[in-house]
Amino acid sequence: MSINLESLSTKELSELISKANLRKKVLAKRKPANQVKAAVAKFLKSTGWTFDELYGRAGAPKAAAPAAEKQPRKTTKGRSLGKVAPKYRNPANAKETWTGRGKQPRWLAAETAKGRKLDEFLIK
Template structure:
């Protein structure tokens, strides 16, 4: 803090705040006495300091969560990334995999009368057209 730029009133306020802080600090017990009192209470309760605060002793650590048993994790899955099936022709960064809620950009096009198939990404559009075609049935003659 650069006190050379403070005016007389600001400097007086700063001195007042510093004196208040000094009085608060003077009332505090030395940290080694507080630690000794805490250790005494911990031992009298039948615990060790490490059991309550961890092995570092660097203060009151948050309690650790109990470990889960080995097995399947309930966390998020780390599956493979799904490729996009649909792309916005106006903005190539807007894509959709076809899973989940339909994005707004696509919904607005559909409201305007466009078809979902209009936005298929090219390689998938070809495979979709091929798979949508009916299988050719063998022709047999009955002559």
């Protein structure tokens, strides 16, 4: 974060200095990080836990959830369903196909609007 001190008024500078002094006091009251880490490690050792077990670091074994508790996904947002073979083909243009997923392509919507059945476009 950079602050352009040249653009600040006297009042703004005074507020900034007072906020900085408050932050400095808060930081001065804190114990050094290595002391806190040592105290946490000592406490965890006395309880039989490790930091990795409690907070899940990479490589730490994770507790497997029972299969009965897992809920099936209700949405496919954020994951791909994979490739699917096309089910429908445009007779006028063999390159135009549709898998049956998602919104109907324009050519198929136009043909079904004319009264044709979807089954007529199935790839055999």
